Amino acid sequence: MVDSAASPPRLGIDIGGTKIQFVLLRDGELVAERRVNTPKGLADITQVLVDGLTHFRAYFGPLQFIGICAPGSAHPDTNLWRNANILALNGHDLAAHFANALEQEVIIENDANCFALSCAHHERQTGAEMVYALTVGTGLGGGLVHDGRLISGAGGLAAEAGHVPLSLLPDLTPDWPECYCGQHGCTEQLLSGTGLSQFHLRQTDQHKTAVEIVSAAAANDNAAQASLDQFKRSFAKYLATIIQLVDPHRIVIGGGMAAQTTLWQDIFAQVEPLCFSKEIKTTFEIVTDSALQAARGAAYLAPISSYTEQAEIYA
Numbered sequence: 001m002v003d004s005a006a007s008p009p010r011l012g013i014d015i016g017g018t019k020i021q022f023v024l025l026r027d028g029e030l031v032a033e034r035r036v037n038t039p040k041g042l043a044d045i046t047q048v049l050v051d052g053l054t055h056f057r058a059y060f061g062p063l064q065f066i067g068i069c070a071p072g073s074a075h076p077d078t079n080l081w082r083n084a085n086i087l088a089l090n091g092h093d094l095a096a097h098f099a100n101a102l103e104q105e106v107i108i109e110n111d112a113n114c115f116a117l118s119c120a121h122h123e124r125q126t127g128a129e130m131v132y133a134l135t136v137g138t139g140l141g142g143g144l145v146h147d148g149r150l151i152s153g154a155g156g157l158a159a160e161a162g163h164v165p166l167s168l169l170p171d172l173t174p175d176w177p178e179c180y181c182g183q184h185g186c187t188e189q190l191l192s193g194t195g196l197s198q199f200h201l202r203q204t205d206q207h208k209t210a211v212e213i214v215s216a217a218a219a220n221d222n223a224a225q226a227s228l229d230q231f232k233r234s235f236a237k238y239l240a241t242i243i244q245l246v247d248p249h250r251i252v253i254g255g256g257m258a259a260q261t262t263l264w265q266d267i268f269a270q271v272e273p274l275c276f277s278k279e280i281k282t283t284f285e286i287v288t289d290s291a292l293q294a295a296r297g298a299a300y301l302a303p304i305s306s307y308t309e310q311a312e313i314y315a
Contacts, residue, residue: 015111
């Protein structure tokens with residue numbers, strides 16, 4: 001039943017590789033959520049969104065705003081989606097497509113950007129705080145928020161964490177295979193769950209998931225330890241690079257691999273000695289519900305005029 005006295009809710013949707021997460025917020029509070037398996041084709045993904053919206057409208061009435069996040073980004077000139085590891089999304093004007101299907105204007109943004117936006121607002125410490133968030137799972141995503149607002153850059157590529165050339169990490173061999181984006185040796189080909197698994201396969205001819213490699217290393221499997229040590233060293237160098245480029249107040253780790261707490265503690269401990277200053281101010285955090293947080297961030301992809309409202313909600 002709809003409460004006529006309550007303010008209209010906002011819907012945030014995270015289109016993930018395996019799940020589509022819906023969250024409904026009213027005055028900054030989570031009032032409902034829903035999670036559905038992600039189908040393969042764009043038409044089927046769209047139908048999941050339509051069904052979800054129909055469900056929420058039936059229970060909560062008209063929605064104030066719909067925000068959607070997904071891997072990839074919109075090209076700044078054509079608005080066509082690009083670089084998504086959900087390949088069905090690429091090459092489409094998703095904002096127009098989903099607005100037409102949902103019969104309401106939507107804003108669509110990169111999923112890691114929305115994760116960063118949610119983390120920045122939810123635990124905001126100071127007005128000018130800078131937060132760099134990374135989602136580490138099937139791939140590697142990144143988002144940068146300053147003063148509560150996303151930093152997208154001139155072409156929408158700011159904090160595109162997964163596609164930094166691996167040549168910046170000198171321990172690695174130069175013959176990495178082609179990434180789905182068309183480049184060779186992108187960062188997420190090592191610094192992700194899939195990347196760790198593929199690196200271990202290349203080194204040992206053993207098929208193991210990232211979680212299995214972490215478990216095997218803990219059980220004193222020498223080959224797994226060697227692969228995991230390479231992952232730790234390379235990720236520590238990557239975090240040190242981020243700190244030296246933007247010096248954020250906080251770096252937040254999310255995604256499927258965020259649950260490996262000991263792994264991240266080992267990585268964080270290696271970062272400071274790699275930095276120019278041996279007394280860095282950046283703090284590190286781990287968030288294990290990144291899909292929920294990304295959807296929450298999508299719900300706050302509001303027009304600039306409502307940033308004051310956001311600040312009041314999170315104050």
